[in-house]
Amino acid sequence: MSQSLQQRLCSYIKSRLTYEGAWMVWCDPRNDWGPLLQMASQSEEMQDIPVFPVSERTAGEIGGLLWRRKIQELLDAKRSFVLHVQASENDLGWLWAQALLTEHLHINSLRQTLQQWGWRPQNSKTGPDEVARLARVYFQQDPLEWGGGGLQPRPEALLNVLAGGALPDADDRAILDLTISAAGLPVLDEKDLARWRTRALARLLVTQAHRVAPGLFQYHEDLIAEEQREFALQKILDAWVDSVRLSRHLGERILEADRMLTLGNYMHSATLETITGEEPFLSQAAERALFAQTCLSLSQKSRRELLEQLSSLADTFARHARGFWGDVREMQSFSKEESDLHSYLLPWGELARWSQAIARLLQAAPGPWNQPDDAVRWYVQTGWQVEQAGEELTRHVNRATAELITLLVPLREAYLARWEGYMLGWTEIWTKSGCHPPTLGSQGEWLLEQLKDKRPAAILVVDALRYDIGMVLKEAINEREGAERAQITPARTALPTITALGMGMALPLKEQDLVADILNGKWQLFHKGAKQNLSVAEQRREWLVKRAKVSPEAFLTVEDIEADKIPEPHDKFTRIFIFDNLIDKLGHDEELEPLGTGDARRRYLRVIEHLRDKHWQRVLIVTDHGFIHWPGINEHPITPPLPDAAYSSRRAMAYREDACFAGPQSLAPGGKWRIAVASGASCFRTYGGLGFFHGGASLQEWIVPCLAIAWPRKAKPVDVAIRRIEQILTLRPKIILEARHEHLFGDEEALARQVEVRIQERAHNTVIFSSEPKIITPTHEPVEFPMKLLDDVAAERGTPLLIEVRDTREDRVIASEKTTLMVEIEGW
Structure with a gap:
């Protein structure tokens, strides 16, 4: 079992003082033991055994009458103690007679004792002063682990100074100088410490750049010698980057060192395809040059070559995006004062x-x-x-x-x-093949079949939900739920693919019962036997009330759902309809292409979870049509097949059913109108450069998704357990959460829940670490939460901590565990 020098010293003393009043004399003519005995006497193990140092001399002899009287008083009081005498066993002077009564007389030198306790010096010329300094510096470490020789390099001492800390005291200064030399850095310049720090970091940056691209930097004047590189990079630079506390101002220091080095000038035409190293450069100048030249090189490739080359670099881009100057680094360590350094981050994440x-x-x-x-x-x-x-x-x-x-x-x-x-x-x-419609049913026929199930169902009707958006939504739902809750079915909507016809096609009825007509250039849609024009939103609602027996209070918007205005189902209220047109609105406002559909998908995920929490056991999603995006500057207008169309749009023209023309075509619902559609991405007329298209017969416009999401009748949120962690040993801890299962192979009725983790000190509930929210699903896979140290917090080693898991939706603690902080957190 490993024992530090302090522990060995305390054990040695206590083993000699085995009864009340036992005492010992420690002969130490060089006073090498003095500081060690004083440090040991302050430990808990030695709290009842004081150490009395004797260095005074009377008439040339150690001790005197006062010390003889003091020792006699201690003996009469039966006190155990250590008398540390700065003299040899043959030079005890005034103390000689009393020393004859001691239980133990320690006479071995510090070097002799250390060797008895396992220290093995590799250098026989290591002098007594260096041995004494070694013992003071490594007092809390086992002599067996001192590694031989005299003083050993201590990376943390150098890191503290490089990061802006104060210079150490005399004992540690020798260690610092030794570490600087071992790392191949410039000799410490106390007169201009700031410049020395910059020069030292510059040398480290060059050496790290050489590790990434040896051919570019092998002759650089600041390259650290080969025999020192491993220590300099692994023990100094890598440790600096990885330290939460020390790396807070590293970005600023790197930029200063870059101004001294101008490493970008050495990059020439280097790209990700030409350098051999896989890691990113730590020098911002070198990484910036690599980014710029990689983009330029890729932009000059042919179309096919560009796509293939870009695809092959996915993992490499991701590594650089997570690098120090990457834009998706999990734990970016810039301080508040360095917030402007975010402008120096390189958008590898976009690549x-x-x-x-x-x-x-x-x-x-x-x-x-x-x-x-x-x-x-x-x-x-x-x-x-x-x-x-x-x-x-x-x-x-x-x-x-x-x-x-x-x-x-x-x-x-x-x-x-x-x-x-x-x-x-x-x-x-x-x-x-004859322009036959795809062999798929309509979205309304799918919904009609789904509603035969009498369980409570919320129907979400989304304008312009393209099939791929539905697929991604399905995947996201199942990932968040940890189970196959969502299923998707492709359907075929009406031609032309516009809201006036598609919304009627999304009602729970058969396509064969619909008839489309045109009046004054506008579409009308009727259900056989009903008077409502289903091209009009208000009349579609009227049809749902009269024909589908939907309650007038059952019509909601997404805004109602997000405001928590959600009625709960009961025996006489089992259907609600929710309408939303965000995607279509963004498209026509020319905002969908630049913004993407991510916000809309997240909006619908929130809606689905709100409905689930209000006990709607099923959510059914239908839409009217899809869409395509085609840059307005690239519009390909073509001539309509016939003049005088009864209806015209960019992507479709309508003629009487008996009209004869060549090209892609099909019939509107009911068969009264023949629809001519534009080929590919072309259009019959331009539309002011707007790139949002629908109305045609492309797969993206015509094929639409139908989603069914269902939960068990007795579903409840999954229970969560924290994997036990006795101690926090790093400033970047990771907490692992696991779903608790009632059954061996998982719980079908358990629901996913979103949680976040906090670590706080128990005395005042001050939060020290926090995590980003994550979804816990009812699977057997544990979930890892990387914890981020909050700014401006401080805590001592040994601080009792509490780990809390909070449900973010309910804002309450659902699990907790106690632990202990075993690393000091300094506020600077």
Whole structure:
């Protein structure tokens, strides 16, 4: 079992003083033991055994009458003590007679005793002064672990000074100088400490850059010697970056060192494809040059080569995005004073996002289509991912730099060329096969079948919910729930794919019972036997009340749901309809393409969870139509097949059913009107540059999603347990949570819940660490919560802590565990 020098010294003394009044004399002519005995006497183990140092001499002899009287008083009082005499056993002078009565006379030197306790010096020339300094410095460590020789480098001493801390005292100064030398850094300059810190960091940055790209920096004058590099990088630089406390001002110091080095000038034409190292540069100048040249190199590739090369770099981009100067680093350690340093972060995360999107695009490439059903099957199984890839490439970048824009232009062109090819391929095979509608039912027929189940159901009617958005929504629901709660069914909406017809098609009725007509250039839609014009929202609601027996109080908006104005179901109230047009509105306002659909998806996820919490056992989602995005500057207007259309739009023209013309076409509901649709992404007329299209017969516009989300009747939120952690040993702790299960193979009736973790000190409930919220699902997989140290907190080693898990929706604690902080947290 490992024992520190302090523990060994205390044990040694106590083993000699075995009864009340026992005492010992410690001979120490060089006073090497003096500081060690005093430090030991202050420990809890030695609280009843004082150490009395004797250094005074009387008439040239150690001690005197006063000390003889003091020792006699201690003996008469039967006190145990250690008499530390700065003399040899042959030079006890006035104390010689009393020393004959002691239980133990210690005469070995510090070096001899340390060797008896396991220390093995590698250098026989290590002098007594260095041994004494070594003992003072490593007093809390086991001599067995001192590593031989004299003083050993101590990285933490150097790190503290590099990060701005004060210079150590005389004993530790020797260790500091030794560590500086071991790391290959410049000799400490006390007169200009700030400049020395910058020069030392500059040398570390060059050496780290050499580790990433050896060929570029092998002759740099600041490169640390080969035999010192491992220590300098692993023990000093890597540890500095990894330290929450010490790295708080590291970003600012790196920028200062970069101004001295100008490492960007050494990069020449280096890109991610040419450097050999996998890690990011710590130098911001070098990392910035690498980013710029990588973007430029990619932008100069041909379309196919660009897509393939970008896709292959996904993992590399992600590594750099998580690097010190990356924009998605989990634990960014800039201090409040350095908040402006965020402008120096490099948008590697954008490249990683694009790369992942392109990978999905390439993986979704179709095989040959022999008939229209092959194309439909491809689209609903994998082809929808093409649209998701496009969304990532067309929405606004979080931080638009010149380098990103240079790359984004050819990247979007490469994507759109491939996307348009799929659009034209579908039009071609559908037209050649006779323009028969895809063999799918309507969304209304799907809803009619779903409502045969009498369990409470909330129907969410979303305008312009494209199929790929429905797929991503389904995946997100199942991921958050930890179970297959959501299922998706593809359906075919009406042509033209517009709200006036699509919303009627989404009502719970059969398509064959619908008839579409045109009056003064506007569409009307009727259900056989009913007078309501289902192209009008108010009349659709009237139809639901009269024909579907829906209560007038059952019509809600998403705003009602988010305001918690949700009625709970009961025996006579089992259906509610919620309407939302956010996606369509954003599209027509030209905001959907730059913003993406992420906010809309999160909006619907919140709605679904609110409905679940109000005991609506099922949520059914239908829509009217999909859409495409095509940049207005690239519009391809084509000539209508015939003049004098009864209805015209950018993507569709309507003629009487008996009209004869070539090209892609189909019938509106009821068969009274023949619809001519534009091929591929083309249009019959321009529309002021607006890139949001629907009305046509592309797969993206015509095929729509129908989602059913269902929960068990007795569902309840999953119980959570904290994996036991006895001590917090780092400033970047990770807390692991696990779902508690009543059954071996999981709980079908358990619901997912969103939680966050806090670690606070128990005395005053001050929060020290906190986590980002995460979803806990009823699976067997544990969930790891990285904890972030809050700003301006301080705590001592040994502080009792409490780990709390809070349900973010209910804002209450659902689990807690006690632990202890075993690392000091300093406020600076």
